Amino acid sequence: MANTEQQYRQDILDVGKLIYQKGWVAANDGNISVRLDERRVLCTCTGVSKGMMTPADLIVCDLEGNKIEGARERTTEIAMHLTIYQMRRDVSAIVHAHPPVATGFAVAGRPPTLALLPEVVVRLGCVPLAEYGLPGTPALADGMLPYIPKYDAILLGNHGSVCYGEDVYKAFFKMETVEHFARVTLVAELLGGPKVLSKHEVGKLFEARERYGVKSKNRMEPGRPVVAEDMEAAEAASSDRLNLTRDELITLIEEALRSRGVLT
Numbered sequence: 001m002a003n004t005e006q007q008y009r010q011d012i013l014d015v016g017k018l019i020y021q022k023g024w025v026a027a028n029d030g031n032i033s034v035r036l037d038e039r040r041v042l043c044t045c046t047g048v049s050k051g052m053m054t055p056a057d058l059i060v061c062d063l064e065g066n067k068i069e070g071a072r073e074r075t076t077e078i079a080m081h082l083t084i085y086q087m088r089r090d091v092s093a094i095v096h097a098h099p100p101v102a103t104g105f106a107v108a109g110r111p112p113t114l115a116l117l118p119e120v121v122v123r124l125g126c127v128p129l130a131e132y133g134l135p136g137t138p139a140l141a142d143g144m145l146p147y148i149p150k151y152d153a154i155l156l157g158n159h160g161s162v163c164y165g166e167d168v169y170k171a172f173f174k175m176e177t178v179e180h181f182a183r184v185t186l187v188a189e190l191l192g193g194p195k196v197l198s199k200h201e202v203g204k205l206f207e208a209r210e211r212y213g214v215k216s217k218n219r220m221e222p223g224r225p226v227v228a229e230d231m232e233a234a235e236a237a238s239s240d241r242l243n244l245t246r247d248e249l250i251t252l253i254e255e256a257l258r259s260r261g262v263l264t
């Protein structure tokens with residue numbers, strides 16, 4: 001049975017409470033929206049804590065961002081939501097928040113794209129990091145454009161995270177996976193560095209999506225996610241250390257000494 005608009009409104013209030021209680025938004029941060037039909041989007045207003053919203057704090061906009069219903073002002077980040085709805089017909093709900101660990105990765109310019117946890121690879125592929133864009137302006141969505149068609153969870157440079165899906169709870173759970181993954185990655189780094197899965201193992205996880213009923217638009221591609229072989233290649237490329245056998249080293253030293261007349 002299709003959800004009623006009343007239910008969508010309640011879902012937004014409930015998920016707003018959850019993201020506030022989890023500490024993913026401070027003060028009036030974050031915004032949540034649901035696509036009601038072909039031309040209307042229900043979204044949170046600006047200037048309200050997402051954990052303390054009442055039904056009067058929700059407004060309805062058209063797909064150009066013009067307010068149709070509601071007394072409050074629309075969020076300035078509505079343009080980001082509308083861009084996602086326009087590019088992804090399969091998306092019906094969006095959650096944007098600033099979960100602190102994932103946002104830490106975004107602020108550090110570190111995309112959490114390593115292949116570390118099977119469930120993240122299966123569900124999301126990876127979490128790309130979009131270039132910074134000034135919040136409340138069209139520039140915010142510009143950096144996301146390359147990733148929206150394929151990815152359901154994106155980090156926003158120096159800002160936060162946005163996740164989307166078929167309903168507001170699916171979008172919320174993706175945000176939960178992103179923050180959990182960021183926390184696990186951070187702990188692994190504190191413990192000496194994560195062990196990245198091999199290309200072969202990651203390939204098997206992408207194949208397993210069908211078994212788990214995961215519909216995702218991304219496929220395995222170079223660097224997304226980053227596999228063990230990518231790490232080794234990057235390390236080799238960035239390192240100027242020479243790996244020599246003992247005999248090779250002796251030969252090199254002897255040649256150097258001969259060229260300077262020390263050895264004959």
Ligand SMILES: [Zn+2]
Pocket residue numbers: 029030077096097098135159160
């Ligand atoms: Zn934000």
